[in-house]
Amino acid sequence: MTALLRTVLAALTAALVSIVAPTSAVAAACTTDPAMPKRQLRAMWISSVANIDWPSRTGLSVSAQQAEFRAWLDLAVAKRMNAVVVQVRPTADAFWPSPYEPWSQWLTGTQGGNPGYDPLAFMVNEAHARNLEFHAWFNPYRIANHDDPSRLVATHPARQHPDWRFAYGGKLYYNPGIPEVRDFIEDAIMDAVSRYDVDGVHLDDYFYPYPVSGQAIPDSATYARYGGSFGNVADWRRENVNLLVRELDQRIHAAKPHVSFGISPFGIWRNAGTDPLGSPTSGLQSYDAIYADTRQWVKQGWVDYLAPQIYWHIGFSTAAYEVLTAWWAGVVRGTGVQLVIGQAAYRAGASGQDAAWQDPAELSDHLFDNRRHPEVAGDIYFSAKDVKADRIGAFTRVVNAHYTRPALLPARGSAAAPAAPSITSATRVSNGVQLAWTGSATAYAVYRVDGAPPAADPCFFADARNLVATTRQKAFTDTTAGGPAYTYYVTALNRTHQESAPSAGKAVGSGGGGTFSVVIDNADAGFAAGSAWGTSTYSAQLHGADYRFAPPVAASDPAWFRAAVPSAGSYRVEVWHPADAGYNSATPYIVAASGGNQTVTVDQRTGGGTWRSIGTFPLAAGTYNVVGVSRWTSTTGYVIADAVRITKL
Structure with missing residues (x-):
């Protein structure tokens, strides 16, 4: 993007902000920086089908799978993202112990094979520990990327109900026109929603299968049975998909009103040449090809957000990025539905792509264009491995131009704000x-x-x-x-x-x-403890991510907090510990004072979750173990080592 174009876009953005900004005196008085939006969804898709992103291959050990997933979350944090969209039902299977569907083959290599842990519970906990929203991504109708039912596990519902499925284009699908199928798909999804602390339910762009030349979808008998009130099969198919979307929206919000429901459809609804309400494009129309009436979902408020996959470059003659983004912004305007853009990170710098995608600025320029539309609430990138690959430095450019600061997620709904901390x-x-x-x-x-x-x-x-x-x-x-x-x-x-x-x-x-002051947490490099010391997150009064505990014994076995004391002098020593009735009433804290060790006992049953002074001590200069927590006490209950603070007076 040229400097002149950026200047023009900045001016347009400022003008738009002035038009749509709240009318309060406070908002009017504040000049905001469009490069530093306060609220913006920033996410990446983590795809499990065919082991695209995670797990990287089937059959990994539990520890290897978990390490890989943590690395994806750490990548998201490093890129200043605030959400991940993770595929947990890729092919009518499950990444959790579902009573409806078999374990996914993409975990162990064998459909129905128990991976030895609950991946969905693990993933949600790990995401929340990093303050990342976790959106569970479900593919509704796809059964398999092959058309041989005998390859499905014997207990698979698609084998137990052969009338529920059809083969098309070399793949197996659930028939969207059968009411029992729709109920089953919704039940399978709602099992995950009801049992896990997910933040969102996400569907991708696969509804009725994409057209295959020379093949017809084999649902004429289903249409004859259920489609009597419809004048043509296309309208009936669209209504089948509409019912799934509308009912899922109702069921999700009835169960958990805070859970967001979003869909990432194909980027074109209809072309203006077909429908005057459509976009000025000339590509495949999802309304007609896969029977996804995405515009209606927005206008009816059946989704909380829509993330159209606008996977084309700026200026593309068939479907230009800037043209479609403007069109979708107009669709959501005034509806309360948030617009998020699906971004083609997989194209940036990849061989075989158009010349525009070999420009390191192309992906970043999409976000500059987004600034022209206040309706755009953020972006999701396909997919995680392409964010990591950062070919031609395209994603680094996105981060440097647009993600220099953290961002809050867009607010949804009308819940009251919490009290100030x-x-x-x-x-x-x-x-x-x-x-x-x-x-x-x-x-x-x-x-x-x-x-x-x-x-x-x-x-x-x-x-x-x-x-x-x-x-x-x-x-x-x-x-x-x-x-x-x-x-x-x-x-x-x-x-x-x-x-x-x-x-x-x-x-x-x-x-x-x-004044010198230093805090040493049990997770810091300055902490050391023996193998008898366990790690816990049981108490909400913890300092940092966790704390250490051990039963009392007739031996010291101290956990030590090491610090670099800058100069000899008088220092205040404070300790932080969670409190619980089952903890020790006389936990010994050892302070390596310059005149010899001094021991202070602390009742850890009360007074937790805050700094507690245990006294003022003369300390020598140097780096050494300054404060220890001993296990040598005659009283019962765990002794706790969490954090200490040392301040020069």
């Missing part, structure tokens, strides 16, 4: 600034502004320029905090991303000098 501490530590707060919410957003303003300006929070991070924890270390003095604010977010008012600001002095 309260920052309890903000302390400079060796690797930045550590914050802790109290609150009752699903997640939190951390903002940082320079200096010590007398009050929180609403414009601090109008875009993402001051947004440091989002987290589901109640503590965060800002490792990007440098020398200046800062003021921090924290807001709370509920399950559908409504945001609270900001907390009171908490100022932190310059890091160029002043």
